[in-house]
Amino acid sequence: MAVLLKTNSGGLWVLPQVEALRRRGHQVVLIIPPGAGGLTAEAQERGFEVIGSPFAFTFRPSLSTLRGLRELRALLRRLRPDVVQYHLYASALAARLSAPGLPLRRVHMVAGPLYLESPLIRSVERLLWRLDHVTICGTGYTSELYGALGCPADRRPVVTYGVDTDHFAPTPAASDPRPHDPALDERRAGTRTELGIPQDAFVAVMVAYVYPPRRLVHRGRGIKGHDVLLEAWRMFRAHHPRAHLLLVGGGWGRAGETHREELIARFGVTADPSVTWLASTTDVRPCYVAADVSVSPSLSEGHGAAIEAAAMGVPTIVSDAGGLPETVDETSGWIVPRGDVAALASTLAAAYREFEAGQLGARGEQARRRAVELFDERTAAVAVADVIEGSVVRR
Missing domain, CATH: 3.40.50.2000 (Glycogen Phosphorylase B;)
Incomplete structure (x- = not known):
């Protein structure tokens, strides 16, 4: 499986998901911008393969944009993943434009609904969502927006990105402390x-x-x-x-x-x-x-x-x-x-x-x-893994 993300510094929320997939025996590679970054360092520390994206996630009408998309397609062809999962809208556009015709499943996970609140982008997305085999919606609200664009319910499941409820806890030693702890x-x-x-x-x-x-x-x-x-x-x-x-x-x-x-x-x-x-x-x-x-x-x-x-x-x-x-x-x-x-x-x-x-x-x-x-991220990561595996079974 390949995960495509337009950032190498943010996006740490993807790590629980790829950990859940690895625990099930799947091989996961991250394709993110080259260079140093927090996500790069943490993913490598955990033993994941990280590949610098040949595409810069910009969509100016230029030869360099076309060249980058062509090189991203060549990379996906060489890796031969069963699934490419992508987060953030620029990553979704890159995957959709570079992967058509390749023997893989495309899974779009939506972090936030902002782009769908633009009338211009929403009109375009009415067509482009069809290039995704599954759209995992981070909120029920996002799923409703995609439903309004014609996406059937079984192709827009809702799974939160979640939060680390052990890390974010009132006290390190107590999962549910009393108010006067x-x-x-x-x-x-x-x-x-x-x-x-x-x-x-x-x-x-x-x-x-x-x-x-x-x-x-x-x-x-x-x-x-x-x-x-x-x-x-x-x-x-x-x-x-x-x-x-x-x-x-x-x-x-x-x-x-x-x-x-x-x-x-x-x-x-x-x-x-x-x-x-x-x-x-x-x-x-x-x-x-x-x-x-x-x-x-x-x-x-x-x-x-x-x-x-x-x-x-x-x-x-x-x-x-x-x-x-x-x-x-x-x-x-x-x-x-x-x-x-x-x-x-x-x-x-x-x-x-x-x-x-x-x-x-x-x-x-x-x-x-x-x-x-x-909203526990571990439970959410398991749900994401279920959806991704299901997308391959439904092929």
Whole structure:
């Protein structure tokens, strides 16, 4: 089997899936951009063969694009995999254009629904999905979008990418700690001290890169909704002075960092003592431990950081975008309309009331239980392996 991915640094979420396939006796090779990267290093460390892609995953109308696709096709012909699985839309286009006619099965796994929210791309995808033998949808929302494009239900199964619920756990030694676990309390206090956050504050956390506004979807808005949260925070904080907002994530690329700097200036973040913005961190788990509630106000999203927060035992406020509503229920979090500043401020106030009443711990416990039951990446990896094997059987 070959896995085609347009990044050699991100995409670590593919590793549990290829591990599950290897445990079943399958040989897996990763085709990713050449050069050093986090995915390259980790895959090689685990003993997987990594081959530098001859195609650069750009689709400018040029001879180099045609040459790269031809060389990718030659590589697949030489490897002779039974299945090529691909993630991220540029990888899907590359596989579809280079593999027709080859004796292999094409399995597209969809990480996020953003490209399907573009009317232009959606009209093209109405035809191109037919080049995939199976489209594994990371959320139920994505499966519904493909259904609207005519894809039959048996060709668009839903399997989450999932989260490592052992790595993302409230305390290293306890899978379901009680809300007053002394070890958890100690970690919480230590992180707040390091970040300069008052011990008695109500803390909301948002973990997300800052993406620049996209040209084809949500024009002029960053898709993660940082602007929505920052504006809602102003409204909420005016009536709740004992509250602190922790933002975690820098800009994605130069354009993303420029957009982040624009947000900092627009909302006066530097001068606001109630907001801490960490551009980078080696480990986001302490940030979740320090928080009382997580916020995912995206305009477009799969499951995103909401399932990380849930695994860490943190209740979450999510927008109704994409697959986010699938990550919470009425006992573990809240859903607000995307882009609705007033609704988000009001829901922050509702979470604050539960914070004062000592009720957020129960929501956090329920969030953790749901994460283990519904979003564990090991269970998801087994389901992906089942679908891939089934695609060969159905040939």
